[in-house]
Amino acid sequence: MLEKSFAEVVQLSLPEDKRVSISAVTVGLSTVLSCAIQGTLRPPIIWKRNGIVLNFLDLEDINAVRSTGFVTSGLRAQIFRQKNQVPLPVPPVILVYPETQAQEPGMAASLHCYADGIPNPSIIWLKNGMDLQPRLSKQLSLIGAYTCIAKNDVGVDEDISSLFVEDSARKTRLSVGNMFYIFSDEGVTILQPNECEVRKHVKRSDRIVASYEEVCPKGEGDSPPKCTWASAVTVRDKYIYVTQPLQNRLLLVDTQAQKAVQVVETDPVPVKLHYDKSHDQVWVLSWGDLGKTHPTLQVVSQASVGEEHRVFRTQFQRVDDFFIPPTNLIITHVRFGFIFLKSETAVHKIDLETFHRVKTISLKNYSCVPAGMGYTHLSGYYFIHCQGRNSTLVPPQLIIDSVTDSVIGPNRDIVGRPYVSPDGRHVATPDYRSGLLRVQTVTFQGKLQLSHEFDLGLNISDLIFQPSFMESNQYSIVATSRSGTELLLANLSTGRREVLKTLKEPIPPESWSWNSANRLVVSSGLFGQFLVTPAAQSLFVLNGKQRSPHCELSDIKK
Template identity: 55%
Template sequence: DEVCPKADGDPVQRCVWATAVNVKDKFIYVTQPTLDRVLLVDVQSQKVVQAVSTDPVPVKLHYDKSHDQVWVLSWGNMEKNSPTLQVITQASGSISHHTIHTQPVGKQFDRVDDFFIPATTLIISHIRFGFILHKDEPVLQKIDLETMSYVKTISLKDYNCIPQSLAYTHLGGYFFICCKPDTTGAVLPQLIVDSVTDSVIGYNGDVTGTPYISPDGHYLVSIDDAKGLMRIQSITMRGEIQDAFDIHTNLHISDVAFQPSFTEAHQYNVYCSSSAQTDVLFVELSSGKVKMVKSLKEPVKAGEWPWNSKNRLIKDSGLFGQYLMTPSKESLFILDGRLNKLNCEITEVERGNTVIWVGEA
């Protein structure tokens, strides 16, 4: 009852979740956007140990391993009128947790549209800076993750770019930025920002769409859903960005997960779930070889998933994991990445689009 209290006058007890993160295989943090809180689930006992109050409608979490902090983006209301950013420190500690606000810009908290903190990998174990994206502003606000304070504003005004999403590779130290379509609806190519000098290098050729970087930093996968195009670029050890090769797909890609190749050393494969169809696309990044994993049932309808654009997630099971999971409207599918096929289906998981892998302690 405490986990999902019944709303007054509602005959049905509903559980509404948005996103979840794994904190050191000790806790699962998960947002309940309609209850304005984050629940902490103890992995070992599988019990809720704390409910942390947040600003209204918390929708996005990120665990910053470097500083043991969970970042929380809240919308303020369903219209996203007063979004804020809060941080829960000592996230893996067995203490009473609470949120603190990040430093406001110009005494205004409510301009945050999104945030980006690069993921830690085997190669990058410490992340010092992140970025905050402000509503309708052609800037990246650089933030020091240790002090949670703004350190610099990187202007994208000369390129007329309001940033929408980012990806980072340590090879060359580049940030790839997907810009929002302009007022005419025209889509701009991605921008490349140098992380050392914080300056804009220029456009990433004619590559458009949402950028994703493989965990080894060697592959940039860009998804342009409007064009039905997936573009793959490799990045050399010296940070040289190679020409893109294209894969055309009408799959309407919802989410992307990377997995090390089980046949070739130092290579990666990518799996893409669809926001509208029942198949998962598999691409071998070194060769461009494509395969479909079929018949994984319908995803949750986009209109029934207001919390982000990923109405069908796909999650890899960690750097050395063999499996991936992707939910449908009524089931959860486990895929075998070694064999490129369905491993099993767990039925009667309705709209289970908040998923997280947990390692055994």
């Protein structure tokens, strides 16, 4: 018996002007994406992003991710593809500094305004309602109310900085962002960088307010006694949490009282902290012992409030490292983080509210053991720093799409740890093998472009982005050498770079056990021009605006 079967053929069509559909929507609002493929019968529709098939289409949690490249296709006899681009503009958000200040007659004053938004906002200044020439900051000597206004295509934001003139002006109060807290062998030094003035020194033998213990109790075989620190974070300009790995605890410093006020007991050898501002939590990674044989991940909830703080141990074991995306002016809430398990070719997505594992993303096909991560909200991309299973072959970075939680593939041939600028527009990766520093720009359409390649010949220890003092929405890179006296200053707007070689030798890498950054570099906040970086036997204060050393404190060690 002979049977015949016939496939049903459906005539499909897609108008030329619908092949690319652009649906603009402001962050926080909803939108509808429609598929314009038509046929005599309704064809089955597949939605894709970056080539990954979506099981469902829900953009509710995308926030400021640049949702471009959603593709629909009609199947059966004919295939049509429609590209849906979803730009997500964000209204400006601004900060001015200081909110108020008083100056003596004839003295100049500085007012600063920082704005972020998508697309980049333009900035204008008003004085008592009258227009001034737009600049990022103003040098002024006249009394008045100065209004900074930031505007882009989808909104406006403004704030006021008031300037008073008094015969005997009180000194404008400096925020914690203008003070450096230096944790050294001898205790805690509070430094005002402008005059290189030590405001206070908390000695290792000083007593903690709550428990009356010593700030740095003498350990076994610790002669002479000294303090040992590993990691520190600022919590809402109220506390500084700092790890004391050999005492198995955290020390809390009150930044208003400038005193050590409490200790929080942790699992043995706490070495890394991260402050999750979205949930007011401090995350703590402990090694268990100096051999890293029993690592655990703990959380301090309500880190900025309350009189007594405790750690909560999460369910995660064998944690080698963790990553929580940072917040900024326009991204104020983060729901998910990631953990890496020792020698495992995967990253595990975790819910920061419930402390539960959400998903495991395998990196096995790329032979990638994750060693670090970065994130930019402009494209919704995570960048994975990969290590191979052997030391001879190092895989390139991988890119993960935060919408689909899928691996898109390698990030070109770029190898190393990604550093992302606070506004998400720049991704810098130092390659310790070649000495190259490669910088990629993320466009507002979410595309990655290689913008700079600096041949440094340096093994970089630490890297930060410092906002430009002359242009809005621009940054300079400041990076330190792991083994030498060099410090890199690179302007990402012009591509100009300088290498300072006047710093002294850093702490030897073998003497710094807690991470790879044996020479940190730390800025004095969004509006601060100063940076600090340690040497083996001293501390250097740098003037980022003048791109030069400012002073050296020779009595601060390690």
